[in-house]
Amino acid sequence: MEKRDFTIIAETGIHARPATILVQTASKYGSDVTLSYEGKSVNLKSIMGVMSLGVGQNAEVTITANGDDEKEALDAVAETMKKEGLTD
Amino acid sequence: MSLLLTGLAASSGIAIAPAYLLVGSDLSIKKQHTADKNHEVARLRDSFTLTTKELKRIRQRAHQNLGQQAAAVVDTQLEILNDPVLLENLERLIRGNAYTAEWAAKVTTDHYLTLFEHMNDNDYLQSRALAVQDVYKRLLSHLMGVRLPDPNSLDHRAIIVAKNVTPTDTAQFDRRYVAGLVTDYGGRTSHFSIMSKTLSLPVVVGTHNATSQIKDGDLLIVDGIHGKVIVRPTDQQLEHYQLLAGEFAREQQVWGALRDQHTVSKDGRKYEVGANVGTLNDIKYAHDNGAEGIGLLRTEFLYMDQTKLPSEDEQFHVYKKFVTAMGEQRVVARTLDIGGDKRLGMFKLPHEDNPYLGFRAIRIGLAKPEILRPQLRALLRASAYGGLAIMFPMIATPEEFTQARDILDDERRKLGRAGVAVADSVEVGMMLEVPSAAVMADAFAPDVDFFSIGSNDLIQYLFAADRGNSRVAYLYQELHPAVLRLVKRVIDAAHAEGKWVGMCGEMAGNPLATPLLTAMGLDEFSMNSSQILRIRSLISHLNNRQLQPLVHRALAARSAREVEMLVKEYVPILRKE
Numbered sequence: 089m090e091k092r093d094f095t096i097i098a099e100t101g102i103h104a105r106p107a108t109i110l111v112q113t114a115s116k117y118g119s120d121v122t123l124s125y126e127g128k129s130v131n132l133k134s135i136m137g138v139m140s141l142g143v144g145q146n147a148e149v150t151i152t153a154n155g156d157d158e159k160e161a162l163d164a165v166a167e168t169m170k171k172e173g174l175t176d
Numbered sequence: 177m178s179l180l181l182t183g184l185a186a187s188s189g190i191a192i193a194p195a196y197l198l199v200g201s202d203l204s205i206k207k208q209h210t211a212d213k214n215h216e217v218a219r220l221r222d223s224f225t226l227t228t229k230e231l232k233r234i235r236q237r238a239h240q241n242l243g244q245q246a247a248a249v250v251d252t253q254l255e256i257l258n259d260p261v262l263l264e265n266l267e268r269l270i271r272g273n274a275y276t277a278e279w280a281a282k283v284t285t286d287h288y289l290t291l292f293e294h295m296n297d298n299d300y301l302q303s304r305a306l307a308v309q310d311v312y313k314r315l316l317s318h319l320m321g322v323r324l325p326d327p328n329s330l331d332h333r334a335i336i337v338a339k340n341v342t343p344t345d346t347a348q349f350d351r352r353y354v355a356g357l358v359t360d361y362g363g364r365t366s367h368f369s370i371m372s373k374t375l376s377l378p379v380v381v382g383t384h385n386a387t388s389q390i391k392d393g394d395l396l397i398v399d400g401i402h403g404k405v406i407v408r409p410t411d412q413q414l415e416h417y418q419l420l421a422g423e424f425a426r427e428q429q430v431w432g433a434l435r436d437q438h439t440v441s442k443d444g445r446k447y448e449v450g451a452n453v454g455t456l457n458d459i460k461y462a463h464d465n466g467a468e469g470i471g472l473l474r475t476e477f478l479y480m481d482q483t484k485l486p487s488e489d490e491q492f493h494v495y496k497k498f499v500t501a502m503g504e505q506r507v508v509a510r511t512l513d514i515g516g517d518k519r520l521g522m523f524k525l526p527h528e529d530n531p532y533l534g535f536r537a538i539r540i541g542l543a544k545p546e547i548l549r550p551q552l553r554a555l556l557r558a559s560a561y562g563g564l565a566i567m568f569p570m571i572a573t574p575e576e577f578t579q580a581r582d583i584l585d586d587e588r589r590k591l592g593r594a595g596v597a598v599a600d601s602v603e604v605g606m607m608l609e610v611p612s613a614a615v616m617a618d619a620f621a622p623d624v625d626f627f628s629i630g631s632n633d634l635i636q637y638l639f640a641a642d643r644g645n646s647r648v649a650y651l652y653q654e655l656h657p658a659v660l661r662l663v664k665r666v667i668d669a670a671h672a673e674g675k676w677v678g679m680c681g682e683m684a685g686n687p688l689a690t691p692l693l694t695a696m697g698l699d700e701f702s703m704n705s706s707q708i709l710r711i712r713s714l715i716s717h718l719n720n721r722q723l724q725p726l727v728h729r730a731l732a733a734r735s736a737r738e739v740e741m742l743v744k745e746y747v748p749i750l751r752k753e
Contacts, residue, residue, distance in 0.1 A: 099456060099497070104252045104303040111255050134261035135252070139304045140288060142295035146493075 101144035119155025185403035189378035191356030196334035220277040431709035435466040471702020472680035491554035499562035537570035565603035609633035617669035631681025653736040695723035
């Protein structure tokens with residue numbers, strides 16, 4: 089299992105657009121990918137789950153991936169977060 | 177009879193065209209159970225397939241009409257339809273509770289919308305709710321076999337009138353036909369207002385009742401400059417607005433050219449015209465409208481809807497963003513101004529019979545250093561990142577200013593000892609809004625770096641009249657010689673000490689006051705962003721030397737009416753105001 093912590097720096101948080109792109113990215117991989125925030129965990133392939141967490145600016149989130157391509161999945165998600173300006 | 181609706185001006189310009197109501201059939205449903213669960217699941221899946229197809233079509237159309245960015249707004253909806261968890265939950269509701277597909281969709285949508293509502297929201301996060309509502313509406317239309325109003329069916333030039341507009345609606349607008357937009361709901365910064373600005377359409381949002389007051393085909397005037405909608409206008413109104421629309425188009429060209437230039441009067445004097453802002457969202461709007469700085473940063477928004485005081489760090493991060501967003505330009509931050517009509521949940525301020533004359537602004541700041549000190553520290557820290565200036569509101573006596581400034585200097589020393597970066601020089605000034613301070617401006621001038629005249633309060637206090645009270649509002653007169661004499665006194669006192677003077681009340685954005693203010697020597701103007709280019713354009717037409725006789729005659733006038741006539745006599749381009 090791969091696990092990484094992130095701090096969301098984007099002023100707008102994970103709003104609809106970055107949520108869409110994150111879900112699109114995670115969905116490309118076979119591994120289960122989970123996003124956790126304030127004790128709640130959701131499937132990162134479910135946009136409704138991601139949007140309902142209401143991740144705002146300065147939020148500390150954890151992403152875990154579990155499966156054959158877990159390392160690649162997490163790398164791709166981390167890169168997308170950076171590219172979308174969600175993280176440093 | 178014509179009818180006037182008011183809302184928020186979300187995107188400026190004037191449009192005159194018939195109304196096209198974009199209001200759908202009734203999609204309300206009741207709780208219903210099914211005897212055939214498999215059939216309901218199949219219906220649900222069909223509606224998912226049909227909606228996906230429909231959205232893909234819209235996406236393609238948006239891509240052709242408006243480009244890649246507009247097409248991307250549909251992606252969220254497509255991803256919702258693709259959500260494995262969502263479909264599973266819906267099927268569980270059908271199989272477990274014997275709900276119809278419609279009812280399962282409704283229960284689930286309501287669940288998410290309630291969830292979103294309870295979050296600490298901003299305009300960007302609202303887009304989630306809009307996306308979910310859009311998908312729900314489309315699923316339901318397929319389940320119920322009804323057609324949704326189609327913005328693409330428009331085949332003549334018209335003004336779209338809708339309750340709300342979703343990203344998928346705007347993405348489908350045909351630029352050849354959509355002349356303007358009017359909605360019941362929505363705010364100035366909602367995605368759709370932003371989209372409309374890129375389309376350069378006049379837009380008025382938040383009218384509350386446009387869809388119930390306007391009938392399909394009604395002739396409309398949308399005044400996106402002032403946030404007005406005139407339904408079934410009279411010939412006179414039509415003529416007036418046709419003239420205005422022509423002028424607006426010409427002005428736009430002139431104004432656009434001014435955006436990246438300095439504000440210089442005809443006789444070569446430079447002025448600074450900045451924006452009043454209250455949130456980070458306002459910054460982009462200020463830039464777009466040619467702001468040369470921020471003349472008033474209201475810091476109250478940091479304290480609104482909070483259960484406890486914002487920490488020094490939280491404040492610092494926000495102030496830093498304002499300062500860095502403005503680059504080299506000056507940002508004048510006003511310390512917390514609460515009391516009067518502005519109340520905050522976290523402070524239990526005692527009831528006062530006369531809150532405008534009570535415990536407010538710097539009076540609270542000085543009495544409660546636990547509020548003022550962290551704010552000053554946060555501001556000082558942010559000063560290291562750009563041109564930050566600090567001003568104190570509602571200063572009435574020189575002692576108050578000295579006291580506030582001493583606290584600031586004290587925090588500055590502490591930060592210095594702790595090795596925290598602070599700008600080498602931070603301008604420290606005060607709001608001039610209490611008449612006693614205006615009268616005694618010369619006593620303050622040696623100690624301040626600048627004055628910012630808060631004309632709204634100054635005028636209210638001067639005439640002892642609340643402009644929000646319609647029975648006495650007539651006494652609130654920006655052009656009254658009493659106001660002008662006081663403003664002149666403040667400017668002269670500051671200039672005698674080599675200090676600059678700004679104005680950040682509504683008077684600063686009143687074109688009729690502009691020639692008087694420039695000729696009296698006001699250095700900086702700060703106003704709502706929508707006014708900036710208008711005032712900058714006006715200043716570029718003024719010759720201050722030629723306006724000196726106007727100043728003398730206005731100061732000697734006996735009424736605001738007389739001053740207004742004088743201004744129009746000296747500045748012919750203002751005769752239509």
